[in-house]
Amino acid sequence: MNRRVALYDCDSLERIDWPDTEDGRYAKAYLEPLMREGSRRFLRNVETTLVVARIDDLVLPLTINEGEYNNAYVCSPYTHYVTYAKQELALLNRPTVERSLSVLLDALGYLMKKSHLNRVVHVNNWLLSTNLYPRISGSQARAVLNAVRDAFPGHAIVFRSVCPSLHPEMTAALREAGCKLVPSRQIYLYRSNDPAFGNAKARWLLKRDYELLAQNGYAFVAAADMTDEDISRIAELYRLLYLDKYSYDNPQFDEAFIRLALQAGTLTLNGLRKDGRLDAVMGYFYRNGVMTTPVFGYDTAMPQSLGLYRMLSACLIHQARESGNLLHESAGAAQFKRNRGAIADMEYSAVFDRHLPLGRRWCWSLLERLLNGIGVPLMRKLKL
Structure with missing residues (x-):
């Protein structure tokens, strides 16, 4: 040894x-x-x-x-x-x-x-x-x-x-x-740690996505405002997107995992709430200047025209910019991420x-x- x-x-x-x-x-x-x-x-x-x-x-x-x-x-x-x-x-x-x-x-x-x-x-x-x-x-x-x-x-x-x-x-x-x-x-990397990153079209799309929050009456929920009462809903929103829509071969996080993330701070949990109801959630962490989001989900039963995915993604990029970290956006939704300035790379x-x-x-x-x-x-x- x-x-x-x-x-x-x-x-x-x-x-x-x-x-x-x-x-x-x-x-x-x-x-x-x-x-x-x-x-x-x-x-x-x-x-x-x-x-x-x-x-x-x-x-x-x-x-x-x-x-x-x-x-x-x-x-x-x-x-x-x-x-x-x-x-x-x-x-x-x-x-x-x-x-x-x-x-x-x-x-x-x-x-x-x-x-x-x-x-x-x-x-x-x-x-x-x-x-x-x-x-x-x-x-x-x-x-x-x-x-x-x-x-x-x-x-x-x-x-x-x-x-x-x-x-x-x-x-x-x-x-x-x-x-x-x-x-x-x-994978897709968004260099949110570079203030000059992204072209004019990408910046316009992100600005438009972020403005959807106010237009649709959603409030951004900070980590400090997430409570134990939100745990089951967070697990449900993740399941609706990553398991029901994509694949049950993705990690199936139990409520115990979400509770650990919330109480021990192993993930920073944010969300979008309207009329007291949590409709979208993301959980991220960062290490060595890189940030990633293993928990990401929204109510897929809501109309796609509402733009929950676009709003949540815009909030994620905003958080990455605020923290000064490069954002590792994982795989999937390739064209969406490219349009907003992410660059493809291989893992x-x-x-x-x-x-x-x-x-x-x-x-x-x-x-x-x-x-x-x-x-x-x-x-x-x-x-x-």
Whole structure:
């Protein structure tokens, strides 16, 4: 074991020396409840073992899985690259291509299970759609990789949510250590920390979206004005958008997760309220100059012409500007985000599998070649 890195599971939770830093206090507030009570207490479709890795003054959560093919994509590569990918084929609007790719994914999925793709340790996995990284050096990333490899010699090691433009030193170090860069999705970055960012059309659209609040009689709800009475409604609004409308393979946050976010401040929760009713909500956090929003939802039964999504997005960008952070807008709603100034970028999983037998490695190698050779060009061409 690399002596620079200490690993703690739920049985050694009391021995964790949480760093007395902003990130350390956040990690303790967020991770301790999940480790004590189990992931399914907070996310209904996530079954995993949580371990904490500490290196210097950094704390990184690890999730350890053996299979669990019905898990949310946040800790199941199979769900991400097969189950969820099949659902996304409809975005192509090309029925013949969709059918062919669906057959290919079924065959690939069968072989993935045979090669135990889901026997994996994810590093810095907060069980969210986007995992933000602390300020981690290349040597720290390599030390963590080596320690996890030694502790879990039968598992592939995956760093999720790696964006080379945001994490150049870490990405280079992981590549040099032998990691594959397997594309995961096309993301959108809004450089709200740059006052000159965005063209005139984008600024006009944002101004128009923000003005909808007053036109439609909505009040912006600050975090301090969110109460325990809002918890069930927040969970419902997230479900209506991310689960009912998009996919039940997204993380299914239980009310316990929303309660933790509200009471421990692990997410800053804001919303839009009218006549006492909460109709839209967002929950964000930031780390190392980057902000992201894992909780986002609105009442999808309301008329689309009302513009709840546009209003909420405008409020999110306003909050990012106020805090001076770059806004990581994740994936989806590509044209909407482009029109308002967001720039497309690629996100990867950095996968280390050199310590595994060939029968376990081939699948990751195939994914790397297929997605870099076909998937990424297709995503860029179709602006997904």
